[in-house]
Amino acid sequence: MTSPSHPDTHPSQSQTQQETILIPPSTATTFTRTLLEFHSVPPTHASIIAHCLVLADLRGVDSHGLNRLPSYLTRIRRGVLNPTATPTLTQKTPVVAQLDAHNGFGFVAARTAMDHAITMARDFGIGLVSVTHSNHFGMSAAFVQQAVEADMMSLVFTNSSPALPAWGGREKLMGVSPIACGAPAGGKDGAVPFILDMAPSVAARGKIYKAARRGEEIPGDWALDGEGRRTTDPAEALKGVMLPMGGAKGSALAIMMDVFSGVFSGAAFAGHVTGPYDPSREGDVGHFIVAIKPDLFMGLEEFKGRMDYLYQKVVGGERMEGVERIYYPGEIELETARRRGEEGIPYVRGEIEALNREADEVGIAHLAEI
Ligand SMILES: NC(=O)c1ccc[n+]([C@@H]2O[C@H](COP(=O)([O-])OP(=O)(O)OC[C@H]3O[C@@H](n4cnc5c(N)ncnc54)[C@H](O)[C@@H]3O)[C@@H](O)[C@H]2O)c1
Structure with a gap:
């Protein structure tokens, strides 16, 4: 399923119209759980993590959803996060x-x-x-x-x-x-x-990572670059400090x-x-x-x-x-969750590709064929 981006909780980031692929929450949950289990995470724990990540994407907090998986899996592979703890x-x-x-x-x-x-x-x-x-x-x-x-x-x-x-x-x-x-x-x-x-x-750092992933600019009042100047470039912002x-x-x-x-x-x-x-x-x-x-x-x-x-x-x-x-407080996210629960969660192509690369690493089914 493919659709144009629609407004979510964070309008500044949905201004850039990018093609998104709608994924049913149950598909996102199964994919996450399977990927985690293939990284030695016990099934009960994998279910908890999948629930939390998919809930974030459902509520429009895309900065803290499935897109975090590659960083967590890297930490497991490097031995700095214990998947079985x-x-x-x-x-x-x-x-x-x-x-x-x-x-x-x-x-x-x-x-x-x-x-x-x-x-x-x-x-x-x-x-x-x-x-x-x-x-x-x-x-x-x-x-x-x-x-x-x-x-x-x-x-x-x-x-x-x-x-x-x-x-x-x-x-x-x-x-x-x-x-x-x-x-x-x-x-x-x-x-x-x-x-x-x-x-x-002013904004969560995850939103800057998300903008960087999606090739989007950030508002000028979010962060300073490495030289202490305001910036709209997420890559420069990640070298500096959040405000x-x-x-x-x-x-x-x-x-x-x-x-x-x-x-x-x-x-x-x-x-x-x-x-x-x-x-x-x-x-x-x-x-x-x-x-x-x-x-x-x-x-x-x-x-x-x-x-x-x-x-x-x-x-x-x-x-x-x-x-x-x-x-x-919490109402916009609740409404987003209701809508995305019915329509599916919108992910952009690059995000799906990054998740599918993780799937390839362990030989499980892709999140979506794109
Ligand atoms: N685990 C971590 O280390 C970590 C670090 C940073 C952020 N985060 C997560 O990032 C997420 C994003 O944080 P944020 O500060 O960017 O969120 P945000 O600015 O989107 O929302 C902050 C709060 O304001 C409310 N709100 C927003 N717009 C509103 C409006 N128009 N009317 C009424 N209420 C409104 C929201 O419901 C929410 O409770 C959070 O879920 C946070 O837990 C996690």
């Missing part, structure tokens, strides 16, 4: 546990951590899991969504490899580490759950992610995390995962009714000039 949990208090990811996939560590946090929250109202020795876990919203599906509020923090300067600096120090959180809603009159998932940079959103405040949020995910957990921090595109060393990423029972101070239905009311107030407010519709 099984996370271990150590209970510290009734509501606090530490998870050692043993240098396995971040997706598996975060999914396991959120599962355990939810179990603790069911019994005690809150559950916190600090994760160490992990790797890149992709789109944070996958784990917020996991909590929402269990009727839980959540915080999902991670640190990441250096890309962002401290405010006033020009060298890479902090990661573009996303801050994510969520809460379930009742769904009355179209109300959707609250799902915030944002990088503290924090909101100046010093974005830089402060990135430091916050490092305090809670890195310093606190025992994982690498202060610029020492290794990124997913650097296959020279183990990642040693840290995560901070919290689940909170929303019905601690009132019944669950009342909580959800209040969330629905908040939704209606947010999206029903007076609009500023030129704005057609006010969205709730």
Whole structure:
């Protein structure tokens, strides 16, 4: 199936009309799972990773979907990511546990951590899991969504490899580490759950890699080149630094992610995390995962009714000039997921070719014949 690109969550990147191939989510999931299993990833773990990557592509977060596979597989082949690692949990208090990811996939560590946090929250109202020795876990919203599906509020923090300067600096120090959180809603009159998932940079670095892959320009306020100048060339931007959103405040949020995910957990921090595109060393990423029972101070239905009311107030407010519709955090992604779930996920030719090259390496069926 071939179609022109259609608008998604990130209009700046869909302005360039490129031919895309629509892939059904089930095909993308099977392909990913098979590819991972051929790289020694146990089937249950491969399913978790495939679910998270396909969910990112479904939600329009293409920067953190299937296109990340080649970098993860390179890390396995270079021996810096352990495909067979099984996370271990150590209970510290009734509501606090530490998870050692043993240098396995971040997706598996975060999914396991959120599962355990939810179990603790069911019994005690809150559950916190600090994760160490992990790797890149992709789109944070996958784990917020996991909590929402269990009727839980959540915080999902991670640190990441250096890309962002401290405010006033020009060298890479902090990661573009996303801050994510969520809460379930009742769904009355179209109300959707609250799902915030944002990088503290003007844009996620994955979007620059995506623009580079697709031969697209980036907006001039996303990054500085290696000489400290603003640039619209993704290749030049990757030599320089990302710009924090909101100046010093974005830089402060990135430091916050490092305090809670890195310093606190025992994982690498202060610029020492290794990124997913650097296959020279183990990642040693840290995560901070919290689940909170929303019905601690009132019944669950009342909580959800209040969330629905908040939704209606947010999206029903007076609009500023030129704005057609006010969205709730996570709503654009939810609508994109619904549409892509029916139509298929659009991948550009170069992306499919890169994935098919991985398929050829291990002799499995292509994602699509192009
Ligand atoms: N694992 C890692 O190390 C890592 C690092 C960086 C980014 N990421 C991922 O990259 C993704 C992209 O991050 P981003 O900051 O570029 O996302 P974004 O700017 O597209 O969206 C950020 C948040 O703002 C909300 N939003 C966007 N437009 C809106 C609108 N018009 N009205 C209301 N709400 C709106 C979104 O729902 C989302 O919650 C995230 O999923 C993040 O987890 C991961």
